[in-house]
Amino acid sequence: GHISYPRTSSQQLPSTINYKEILQALSKLSKYKKLAEELLVEEKLVPKQGKKRDPAHPAIYPTTELPKELPRTHKKIFDLVCRRFMSVFAKPAVRETIRITICVDEYKFVTSGRRTIEKNWYKFYGPYAKFEEHILPKLEKDAKINVLEVELLEKETSPPDRYSPASIIKKLEQLNLGTKATRAEIVQTLFKRSYIEGRSIKVTKLGEGVVETLEKNCPSILSERLTKEFDEKMEAIREGKLKKEEVIEEAKAVLTKIMRNFRKKETEMGKELAKALKEAERVRSRLGVCPNCGSHLKVVYSRKTRKRFCGCEGYPKCTVSFPLPQFGDIIPLNRECNECELPMITVRAKGRRPFNMCVNHKCPSKASWGKKKSSANP
CATH class of the missing domain: 2.40.10 (Thrombin, subunit H)
Structure with a gap:
């Protein structure tokens, strides 16, 4: 393959990887030639390691097997992997932040500016390194300035943005729900079943009906704590900290209890879900006024x-x-x-x-x- 195993959240590159050999291979591609050669002159290549670890797999990196031709979307992913790999060997970027306080009578107005002094790793990361450049004019301390205009703005706090497919996967990761291999599949299933819709995700009437029915009749199925607990225990099995048999027996006991309660209310839940489905279809069929x-x-x-x-x-x-x-x-x-x-x-x-x-x-x-x-x- 052109890259290493992709289903990992690791941010660490082991020393067993031949960094120099990979950079030499990348230097054969005109797009990365100058960048790779700039790193190859270094006596020692030491990557900047992130916090996230994966005992089974290292961070994603390009291999020495270079692609001849790739589809447009594959090309973008390969470019991101290559630039990310090279950027971890580069020097830290240098940024300057300036904070200015302007006094008008007894009132203080504060503004700040930011600019890049030395790009360093930004240069390797290319279009994926996006940082705000807000350059302020040069000012001396205690300098006097003219107030050209006073504008009174009246604003209200805005609600948080809706989740996108990417941001909801990131939220699942923060909550430690699902695994790196299943999170995208979970979100895709919600779309396929019409529980959610849109790039700016909205919950459908059917999705609302399913959640309301389960919350009322079988809340254990929606337990974030239970899901997180078993995900953590599966991870512990993989790391050799827990025995598989013990976790399976515990899961059987918990799920048996949940299913018994579920079956008691199965008929009632079915009626409520059928009603929710009918309402969802009615709303979905509406086109306008x-x-x-x-x-x-x-x-x-x-x-x-x-x-x-x-x-x-x-x-x-x-x-x-x-x-x-x-x-x-x-x-x-x-x-x-x-x-x-x-x-x-x-x-x-x-x-x-x-x-x-x-x-x-x-x-x-x-x-x-x-x-x-x-x-x-x-």
């Missing part, structure tokens, strides 16, 4: 043809309807068309590029749809 009666427009399937269309929840009092594509998934964009102010949707189909459209088949934005572009004769 009806222009006629103000009710919800939703995806409806014809009983006769089984074809789908956009119809009003107020039917039969409101008969507003619009045709929909008969392929792919219909996803509401929760915004209106700039042309006709009707709901916008995204259509996603396997093997096709996703596209956005207005539900209104007579919308001016679709005037050119289905028309071939004419070209001038030579």
